[in-house]
Structure formats: C-alpha cells, structure tokens
C-alpha cells in the first residue's frame with residue numbers, strides 16, 4: 001500500500017479542520033487534510049458569532065472571506081408574539097469583534113479550504129479515513145479515495161475535525177450521550193423575494209413559535225434565506241404530507257412570517273435532522289486531539305457551533321505545535337477545561353432558552369441595560385470572559401434574574 005509521511009494529519013476540511021491546519025502549517029510543520037466529501041458540500045450552521053472572527057483572523061482566512069461579500073451580521077433579533085428583543089454586538093460587555101457574517105456554508109467552507117490549500121496544505125477531497133493505528137503518539141491512518149484506492153498516512157499527530165463524522169470517537173469508542181433531550185429540525189433555503197416587507201430584511205431573526213418550538217430566519221447576501229423550525233420531535237409528528245407540505249403548512253401558521261413566506265420557492269426539498277447533541281468521553285489522547293463538533297455539539301439556538309469549532313481548533317493547534325516542539329502540554333488544563341468552560345456556558349443558555357427562563361429575560365418590559373450587554377457578550381460568543389458575571393455564574397445568574405423580573409412584575413401589580 002502507498003504510504004506517505006506528514007507531521008500532522010487533519011481529518012475534515014470544515015471550519016475546525018481548516019483553522020487547525022492553517023495555524024499548524026504556519027508554524028512550519030507538514031500538514032495534510034483528508035476530506036470525505038467533494039466541495040462545495042452542504043452543511044447546516046449558517047449564522048456565525050463575532051468571536052469566531054478572531055480564530056479566522058489568526059488562521060489567515062479573514063480577507064478571503066471578506067471578498068465573498070457574505071451578509072454582515074451585527075446582532076440578533078428575537079421575536080415572540082409580536083414583541084421584539086434586539087441585541088447589537090456593538091453594545092456587548094466584552095471588548096472584541098462586534099460583527100460577523102451569515103453564510104451559506106457550502107461557499108464559506110470552500111473559501112476556507114481553498115485558502116488553506118493556497119497556503120500550502122494539500123486537501124484530499126472525496127477521501128475517507130477508514131482506520132487508525134496508534135503506536136505511542138505516532139499513527140498510521142488508512143484512507144480510501146472515491147475510486148476505492150487505499151493508502152496510508154504516517155503522522156506524528158492527528159487533529160480530528162470530522163464534525164458529524166466523529167471519526168476517532170467512533171473508531172475508539174469515545175462517543176458519549178449528551179445530557180440534552182433530543183430535538184428535531186425541518187428546514188430549507190427559500191428564494192426570499194419578499195424580504196423587503198420586513199423592517200430589517202437582512203437581519204437574522206429567531207422567532208418563538210410556541211413554547212419549546214422556535215424558527216430561524218437567516219438571510220444571505222445572495223437573495224436566499226435559510227428557514228427552519230426546531231424543537232421537540234413530538235411537535236413534528238403532528239404534521240402531515242411531504243416535507244415541503246409540512247414546512248409550508250408550518251410557515252403559514254406563524255404570523256411573523258406567513259406573508260413573507262407565502263408561495264416562496266424552496267431551493268431544495270426540506271431536510272430533517274434530529275438528535276444532534278453528542279459528546280466524547282475525552283477530547284484528546286496520546287497522538288490526537290478532537291476539535292469542533294467532534295468534542296461536543298449542543299443545539300443550534302445560539303449559533304455556537306462554528307465558533308466553538310474554530311476556537312477549539314485555534315487553541316488545539318497551538319498546543320499541537322508545542323507538543324511537536326518537544327514541550328510538555330497539560331491537555332486537561334490547557335484544552336479540555338477551557339473548552340468545557342465555553343460549552344457549559346452555552347449549555348446554561350440553551351437550557352434557559354428551552355425552559356422559558358430566557359423568554360422572561362429577553363421579553364421583559366424594562367431590561368437592565370448593563371445586564372443586557374453582559375448577556376449580549378455570550379450571544380457574541382465571548383464565553384471565556386470570566387470578568388462577565390453572566391459567563392462566570394452562567395449556571396445561576398439567568399435563573400436569579402428571571403425570578404427578579406417575575407417578582408418585580410408581581411410587585412407592580
């Protein structure tokens with residue numbers, strides 16, 4: 001079998017794989033990416049958060065992405081029964097980026113992959129990792145191309161950024177169930193010809209449809225818009241007909257969208273995804289690190305996926321460089337703990353979203369602006385700023401605030 005040698009093998013050319021590959025390559029190591037699909041490929045996850053701009057900058061991707069003129073995103077808008085809660089990243093508590101993009105991921109991911117290739121990292125498309133053998137931290141990975149040709153890659157280290165493919169967790173039994181209940185989505189892209197009827201046509205909007213069920217509306221600069229219903233799988237069981245009929249019927253029941261979405265052209269047959277929350281029993285091992293979705297993916301509601309994917313790779317890449325340079329790395333303290341700090345902050349917000357705590361806070365009549373700016377930082381992805389009480393005390397602060405708001409309501413009669 002054909003064999004080649006690299007310093008670092010990266011599995012997957014999504015945001016996590018390409019960010020890691022770029023940073024390690026810049027440090028002078030020989031890196032190769034193996035990617036199962038042909039790009040551009042569809043993947044969901046179209047709304048980015050400002051914090052990921054730092055990772056994209058460090059990876060050297062930001063100028064290439066800017067050239068694509070994706071829809072800029074300056075905040076997020078939440079809507080419930082006609083009431084609006086607006087967050088503007090410019091108001092956030094934590095210093096940092098105050099804007100980002102809404103992107104069709106096929107094109108966005110291809111931009112990152114093409115840029116990393118130009119930097120000298122080969123990307124082997126339509127090539128799947130089928131097996132890995134570790135000998136200490138050295139490894140031999142077997143890959144198979146679309147024609148069925150098998151070959152091997154010897155590497156000193158592997159970064160697994162295989163997203164929903166979960167290559168290393170599946171090969172080495174590291175999959176662990178998430179503590180979040182299963183949820184489901186039905187979504188498509190539409191040709192959004194009537195978006196100008198909205199007072200902010202290009203703004204991402206999250207609509208509370210009913211308790212536990214919400215809708216994303218993510219307009220792109222190409223005139224198309226991503227729309228999806230998310231929530232308890234039981235809710236979708238009540239829908240009848242084809243997926244297109246189901247989604248059209250659901251859109252017709254949502255007052256905020258029914259006019260805009262009436263008769264719109266669907267770009268593709270609506271798709272269903274469910275039970276996406278998973279985690280791994282460890283995020284690293286001798287000779288490998290997991291980054292991006294392979295570590296833990298929670299829920300789409302706060303658009304945390306690509307940010308956690310790129311930031312985990314940004315952090316992991318620097319640790320891999322140190323390791324290859326012969327330095328000691330405390331993977332638990334320097335990687336798992338900070339990553340879990342971010343994931344667990346988002347987890348508290350996701351739970352507070354589904355149990356109604358955030359409804360009370362987002363749609364309160366007199367929000368405390370100082371607190372709102374602290375929450376805004378979390379929504380911008382700045383979930384590692386422990387100076388922010390709404391990050392540091394993420395597991396208690398939201399419940400306390402919503403109790404206070406409810407008490408004030410009672411006292412006001």
Ligand SMILES: Cc1cc2nc3c(=O)[nH]c(=O)nc-3n(C[C@H](O)[C@H](O)[C@H](O)COP(=O)(O)OP(=O)(O)OC[C@H]3O[C@@H](n4cnc5c(N)ncnc54)[C@H](O)[C@@H]3O)c2cc1C
Nearest residue numbers: 012014015016036045047129162163165292293300305306
């Ligand atoms: C319904 C839903 C909505 C979402 N909305 C958002 C959102 O608005 N914003 C957001 O930030 N995130 C969102 N996400 C999350 C987002 O999809 C992911 O977090 C993000 O794509 C993770 O990036 P990644 O690079 O880790 O993995 P991916 O983008 O999945 O990339 C992994 C790559 O690895 C390749 N691969 C897999 N197996 C193999 C193999 N055996 N060999 C070689 N290559 C392989 C795949 O082909 C893929 O290209 C959403 C998720 C869901 C389920």
